[in-house]
Every structure is written in structure tokens, then in C-alpha cells.
Amino acid sequence: MTTVEICVSDVPTALVAEAAGAHRLELCADLGQGGTTPSLGAVAIALRTLTTAGLRVMVRARGGDFRVSEVEEQVMLADIAALRALPNPRGLPLGVVVGAVADGRLDLPVLGRLIEAAGPLPVTVHKAFDEVSDQFEALDQIIGLGADAVLTSGGAPTALDGAVRIAALRQRAGDRLRVIAGGGIRSHNVRQVLTETGARELHLRAPVRRDGREATDAAEVRRVVDAVRTH
Incomplete structure (x- = not known):
């Protein structure tokens, strides 16, 4: 089965995405950055109210670049510890999403400590991975650190633009790491993304403006899930 992960900004949009058929959700604040x-409250309520979808939680101290200062690392470690301590009454698959880059390379000491802090929680390395100069070297490093997955557009603006690279990264990773394709994926191109990348996991937003704010477009999520199912 191909997994569809929808990036959401709060609990209401998470519930909409789940009801529309999303297999997994990435919960973040401040998507504009x-x-x-x-917030811990948002994660706690998501764990209490979601019923089927897995949940990955972004752990990132600020927007902007992907450098992580010593203080920011301490904040992220504290956030991971707090997430691990939250009740998960339905036993939903829960994981964290992290990343750290410095001077065109992964910040391995920081990433290593974040992954270690996550303990049994699976870890996705987010699209900071697309900022590194040698993605194949970085892929091996992430595998060595024990991450579960990496989100990438193959270093290109969109997953379609980076399809050849994504396919090559998937081949290099084999069964050691899951490569999630993300970047510009929509219902009108998702079948092409699947064909050209061979990806078995997709990440996207399905934004729509309602009442002056961004919400999740349930119809678009359904179209993506249906396209994946029939591909």
C-alpha cells in the first residue's frame, strides 16, 4: 500500500484529513515558516481524538534556516521528552520529524542526539535534507543514526522535478530507510509522481482558504487517496 501523509496545522484540519482518508498526518505549527x-495541547488532543491515522509531530524550534543552536537543541530535546510522555490512549503510531544542517551538510551531532532522545519513536528527517550538497552521503549518515524515514523532493523544487534523484535515493536506501516523496504533489500529478519516483510514501499539503484562514481541502485529500489507490 502507498501511504498518503497530509501536513496539517491543527487538530481540526487533522480530523478533516483523517476523515478524507489520509493514512498519516504531520502536525506542525506555523506552516508559513x-x-x-x-503545542503539547494540540498533540495531546490529536492523540485523543484521531482514530486511524498515524501521527508525526514536527519538532523545530523556529522557522527560517535549518541551523540549530545549542539553546534551540535544548528546546527540541525538551519537546521530544514531553511528546514521549503524552498519553496515547488509542495506541496511534506516533513519531517525530526533525532536521539540522550546517554548511551544506547534516549536523550529525545534533541529529544524533535528537534521534537518540526520541527513543522508540520513529524519526523522519524533514526537507532540511534537500539543503545538503551530497544527498547520497547524507542518506547513509541518516541510516547510520537510526532514523526511520527521510522526506525529500530530491533536492529540486518539486518531487516531479527531482523524480530521478528520488528514485535513486530509494534504490540506495533499499529496506534500510523509507524515502518519502514530497513537494508540489497534487491530485492532478500524483500518478505521475508515483510512476517516475517509484515512491511508496507521499507527503503533501491540501490547503484551502475558509473563513479567512487556511484549512484542509477534504475533497483534494480524497482525490489524492483515490488516485493512489487506483494507480
Whole structure:
């Protein structure tokens, strides 16, 4: 089965995406800055109210670049510890999403400590991975650190633009790491993305403006899920 992960900004949009058929959700705050750590309250209520979808939680101290200072790392470690301590009454699959880059390379010491802090929670390395100069070297490093997955558009603006690279990364990773394709994926191109990348996991937003704010477009989520199912 191909997994469809929808990036959401709060609990209401998470519930909409789940009801529309999303298999997994990435919960973030401040999507305009690329996503930061959501409130513990939002995560706690999501774990209490979601019923079927897995949940990945962004752990990122601020927007902007992907450098992580010593203080920001301490904040992220504290957030991970707090997330691990939250009740998960339905036993939903829960994981965290992190990343750290410095001077065109992964910040391995920081990433290593974040992944270690996550303990049994699976870890996705987010699209900071697309900022590194050698993605194949970085892929091996992420595998060595024990991450579960990496989100990438193959270093290109969109997953379609980076399809050849994504396919090559998937081949290199084999069964050691899951490569999630993301970037510009919509219902009108999702079949092409699947064909050209061979991806078995997709990440996208399905935004729509309602009442002056961004919400999740349930119809678009359904179209993507249906397209994936029939591909």
C-alpha cells in the first residue's frame, strides 16, 4: 500500500484529513515558516481524538534556516521528552520529524542526539535534507543514526522535478530507510509522481482558504487517496 501523509496545522484540519482518508498526518505549527513544533495541547488532543491515522509531530524550534543552536537543541530535546510522555490512549503510531544542517551538510551531532532522545519513536528527517550538497552521503549518515524515514523532493523544487534523484535515493536506501516523496504533489500529478519516483510514501499539503484562514481541502485529500489507490 502507498501511504498518503497530509501536513496539517491543527487538530481540526487533522480530523478533516483523517476523515478524507489520509493514512498519516504531520502536525506542525506555523506552516508559513515551513513548520515548527505544535503545542503539547494540540498533540495531546490529536492523540485523543484521531482514530486511524498515524501521527508525526514536527519538532523545530523556529522557522527560517535549518541551523540549530545549542539553546534551540535544548528546546527540541525538551519537546521530544514531553511528546514521549503524552498519553496515547488509542495506541496511534506516533513519531517525530526533525532536521539540522550546517554548511551544506547534516549536523550529525545534533541529529544524533535528537534521534537518540526520541527513543522508540520513529524519526523522519524533514526537507532540511534537500539543503545538503551530497544527498547520497547524507542518506547513509541518516541510516547510520537510526532514523526511520527521510522526506525529500530530491533536492529540486518539486518531487516531479527531482523524480530521478528520488528514485535513486530509494534504490540506495533499499529496506534500510523509507524515502518519502514530497513537494508540489497534487491530485492532478500524483500518478505521475508515483510512476517516475517509484515512491511508496507521499507527503503533501491540501490547503484551502475558509473563513479567512487556511484549512484542509477534504475533497483534494480524497482525490489524492483515490488516485493512489487506483494507480
